[in-house]
Amino acid sequence: QQQVKQSPQSLIVQKGGISIINCAYENTAFDYFPWYQQFPGKGPALLIAIRPDVSEKKEGRFTISFNKSAKQFSLHIMDSQPGDSATYFCAASRWGYQKVTFGTGTKLQVIP
């Protein structure tokens, strides 16, 4: 019930391409779905987040697509750049609960 499944585990994309990372959740009580970006040797930082009352949220080159009926959400990185090379974690949480459930992470490498 508390799992968030993330795929793929790793991803190689050419510069200028689109990177797509997918997540699926089980607990329908989750109501907040953030994505975190982590560079090597650093802590994760919030990239973008969505709530289930909208199907898409865009911030610059980063877009979250959300499918409530399928219990899936995905991160799209348009015009991927070498500086986007990092590990990305999807996550989910529920109002009133302190716990955040994280996916297993996707290591993205953008090659020139």
Add this chain to the structure above:
Amino acid sequence: DGGITQSPKYLFRKEGQNVTLSCEQNLNHDAMYWYRQDPGQGLRLIYYSQIVNDFQKGDIAEGYSVSREKKESFPLTVTSAQKNPTAFYLCASNSPGPSRELFFGSGTQLSVL
């Protein structure tokens, strides 16, 4: 400069030894968390604290202990009972409210000698 400071950046533990990881925040956040990161396993919650002098076990608390004597500080002790302590440890904080954003420190890499 507001943020979360973790120290040390690298730590080595000998067999049977307890070690303590430091986490300090100046964000005035009420809640603080400890996560363990292993390759391919994401972030797993060890302990969290919502207020001073109170803390709860997360998903993998065995072999760890914490204290929360000050709002700014949430140290984690890795005890000798933790048989597989090698991992990257992350401290985080946030405040209650609609944002729910977690703010992370830069982590401590713990290795066994």
